Amino acid sequence: MAAAAGQHFFEGTEKLLEIWFTSSENDKSCDLRTIQRKDWEKLLKLVRCEIISFMKHEDMDSYVLSESSMFVTKNRFILKTCGTTTLLIAVKQLAQLVKKECGYDTIADIFYSRKNFSRPELQHYLHQSFDKEVDHLDQMFTNGAAYVLGRMNKDCWYLYTLENGRVEQPDQTLELLMWDMCRSKMEIFTRNQSIDGKDATKKSGICDIIPGIQIDDYLFDPCGYSMNGLLPGGYYITIHVTPEPHCSYVSFETNVPQASYQELLKKVLDVFKPGKFLMTVFANTASIAKDTHRHMEHLDTIEGYMRSDHQFCSLKNYYLTYTQFSRPVI
Numbered sequence: 001m002a003a004a005a006g007q008h009f010f011e012g013t014e015k016l017l018e019i020w021f022t023s024s025e026n027d028k029s030c031d032l033r034t035i036q037r038k039d040w041e042k043l044l045k046l047v048r049c050e051i052i053s054f055m056k057h058e059d060m061d062s063y064v065l066s067e068s069s070m071f072v073t074k075n076r077f078i079l080k081t082c083g084t085t086t087l088l089i090a091v092k093q094l095a096q097l098v099k100k101e102c103g104y105d106t107i108a109d110i111f112y113s114r115k116n117f118s119r120p121e122l123q124h125y126l127h128q129s130f131d132k133e134v135d136h137l138d139q140m141f142t143n144g145a146a147y148v149l150g151r152m153n154k155d156c157w158y159l160y161t162l163e164n165g166r167v168e169q170p171d172q173t174l175e176l177l178m179w180d181m182c183r184s185k186m187e188i189f190t191r192n193q194s195i196d197g198k199d200a201t202k203k204s205g206i207c208d209i210i211p212g213i214q215i216d217d218y219l220f221d222p223c224g225y226s227m228n229g230l231l232p233g234g235y236y237i238t239i240h241v242t243p244e245p246h247c248s249y250v251s252f253e254t255n256v257p258q259a260s261y262q263e264l265l266k267k268v269l270d271v272f273k274p275g276k277f278l279m280t281v282f283a284n285t286a287s288i289a290k291d292t293h294r295h296m297e298h299l300d301t302i303e304g305y306m307r308s309d310h311q312f313c314s315l316k317n318y319y320l321t322y323t324q325f326s327r328p329v330i
C-alpha cells in the first residue's frame with residue numbers, strides 16, 4: 001500500500017555501517033568499549049538519533065537507538081539507522097574519536113550498505129542517492145569499491161566496501177529486509193495490541209527465533225519496535241519494525257554463524273509474513289557459513305515465496321549472496 005499525499009511517512013529502510021579497526025603497532029590493549037557514553041552521544045547527535053537503552057554482554061555492548069541500533073565490540077563498530085538520519089556524516093568523527101580514545105589508527109575494513117529508499121527526496125542531501133554517498137566515502141578512502149545488486153529500476157541494494165579489506169577472524173552477516181508486511185502481524189507492534197517491548201517480543205514469537213538470547217526491546221508510541229539480542233562470543237541479532245500499513249517494513253540482522261541459514265530464515269518469515277523480502281549473506285573464508293552460498297544458489301522457492309533475483313559476488317575476503325523473493329500475486 002503506497003502513502004497518500006500528505007500522509008505520515010516513515011522510512012524504515014536503514015543505512016548500515018560496519019567498521020573493523022586495527023592498530024598498526026598491534027597494540028592489544030585497544031578496545032572500542034572504552035569509549036564513554038557521552039562521546040557516543042555526541043557522535044550520535046551528528047547522525048540525528050539518540051540512545052534509548054543499553055545492554056552489556058561479555059564480548060559486546062549494544063544500544064537501542066531512537067532510530068535503530070548500535071553494537072560495539074573490542075574492534076568492530078556497527079551502526080544501523082533508519083528514518084532521515086545522517087549516518088555517513090559521522091564517519092570522519094568516528095575515526096578521530098576511535099584514534100584518540102582507543103589508539104586504533106587503521107580501518108581494517110568498512111561495509112556501508114542499504115536498500116533503495118522509498119522516498120529518497122526526504123533524505124538529507126548526502127543520502128539522497130548512492131552516488132552522493134560514494135563521493136562522500138571516496139573522500140575518506142582511496143581504496144573504496146561500490147556495488148549495486150538487484151534491479152536498478154525496482155528494488156536494489158547498495159554496498160560500499162574496501163577493495164583490500166583484511167578481516168581475518170571468522171565473520172558472517174545475514175540481513176533480511178522485508179516489506180509489504182502482513183497487517184495482523186504488524187498490529188502486534190502497536191500500543192493497541194502490546195503493552196511494551198517485552199509484550200511485543202513474546203506475542204510476535206521473536207523470543208523463540210534464537211533461544212537463549214539476552215534481549216533489550218522497545219515499543220514506540222503509538223507504534224514501532226526495536227530490539228537487540230546478544231549471545232556469548234560477540235553474536236547479536238537485531239530487529240526493527242515499522243508497522244504503519246502504507247510504509248510497513250521490518251529488518252532482521254544477525255552475525256550468528258550457521259552452516260545453513262534455511263531454518264532461521266523460515267522462523268523469521270513465519271514471525272513476520274512479509275509480502276516481499278531481500279536477503280544478503282556475507283561470509284568470509286574462515287566462516288562456517290561460507291558454503292551457505294552454494295545452498296542458496298538452488299533455493300528458488302521457500303515457504304510459498306518465489307525467487308525473483310539472485311546474485312553471487314566473490315569479493316576479496318568475503319563471499320556475498322543477494323537474493324530477493326516475493327509471494328505470488330493470485
Ligand SMILES: C[S@+](CC[C@H](N)C(=O)[O-])C[C@H]1O[C@@H](n2cnc3c(N)ncnc32)[C@H](O)[C@@H]1O
Pocket residue numbers: 010011012013014066067068081082083220221222223224225226239240241242243244249250251
Ligand atoms: C525506530 S522504529 C524502527 C525503525 C527500523 N529501521 C525499521 O525497520 O522500521 C521506527 C518505527 O517507530 C515509529 N516511531 C514512533 N516514535 C518514534 C520516534 N520517536 N523515533 C523513531 N521512530 C518512531 C515509526 O513511525 C516507525 O513505525
